[in-house]
Amino acid sequence: MSEKKNTEYSIRMGSWSRVFAVPACVVDEHMKLAGAAQLKVLLYLLRHGDEKVTLDALAFAIGQKPSDTQDALDYWVNCGLLSEGSLQIKQPKTDISAKAPDEPAEAAPVTEVPQAEIKNALGQSAPEKKAPVTREKIRYPFDECMRYVAEDEQLRNMLTAVESTLGKQLTHTEVTCFVTLVKWHGLPCTVMPMLVQYCRSIGKPSMSYIEATGIGWATEEIDNFEKAEKKISALTAKRKAWNTVRSALEIPERKATDSELKYCDLWINGQHIEVELVRHAYDKCINKNGKMSFAYMNGIIKRYYEQGITDLTSALKLDEQNREAIEARRQARGETSKAGKQNQVYSETSATDDIEAILDAEWAKELAASSGDYNYDD
Secondary structure, three states, X not given: OXXXXXXXXXXXXXXXXXXXXOOHHHHHHOOOOOOHHHHHHHHHHHHOOOOOOOHHHHHHHHOOOHHHHHHHHHHHHHHOOEEOOOOEEOOOOOOOOOOOOOOOOOOOXXXXXXXXXXXXXXXXXXXXXXXXXXXXXXXXXXXHHHHHHHHOHHHHHHHHHHHHHHOOOOOHHHHHHHHHHHHOOOOOOOOHHHHHHHHHHOOOOOXXXXXXXXXXXXXXXXXXXXXXXXXXXXXXXXXXXXXXXXXXXXXXXXXXXXXXXXXHHHHHHHOOOOHHHHHHHHHHHHHHHOOOOHHHHHHHHHHHHHOOOOOHHHHHHHHHHHHHHHHHHHHHOOOOOOOOOOOOOOOHHHHOHHHHHHHHHHHHHHHHHOOOOOOOOO
């Protein structure tokens, strides 16, 4: 015991000898919304709180692209925790919803819109929202979105579901977009994950495409799960019809025009025409005109359909009946071919001239009517 009488003791600080504080609001309010890049940025700046840091140096230090680093910085600037210029931490706000409604807000990074619309977006009194004349977009400022998210559990759950669908953390710009689709355009929180999943399933998960499609759905008043499911089913069926026809006609893989989508949807999903009959109409069109025309093909299919024909076998039978009827009329008129040719087998195009004479007369009308009358989602 006497051997330890003069022994000195000290606490092993180890890593604890160099610590820094993290504002409580980061955990309380931002852990769910802030992504990995945002947290890396904040931790680095907290660690180097007495230093001035440039964007490039910060991006290199945390192993992120400068563009991603800037987006993460903007998140904390909009939250009021970081000041621009010096990149220094500010005192955190005690209540993110304490901002007065009439306090001027930072402009959202989108197309300028009339002041009345901005006031409406901020929840202030304004005239009842009218259908926009143009397709200009607006978005709530980020701090306004944070206030909505903090107050609305459905919004928080929706953002979590969207992140799960996209497989990534949402940036502050994406958060403002989704919140605006709900609070301004009126798209329900329950529909949003379905919208994102649909866009992702067709290979178009970009925020601009999701936003444009979401605005379109809101305009169509797709305001519940059932309507969204029906919309997705219809869009999927149209694309499937196009791919079925495209494959049958050996068209190289490409995006369909609105008119092509219209006709393929009509034939396959509306009239339930067998794809072999569509191919038959295509062959007739090429033989007659030397080029493909969906409008002309539709004229041929329409004549068959009006007689209850939706399959190739019945169409070929009708073609044969037409050939026999034409030959009978010629013989009745005393039209005989030169020696040895009265039994000549007529080609498919010449033997069906009754149908195609009508089609030739209507082709111009069909072509004119086929442009601009359908507006399918891409």
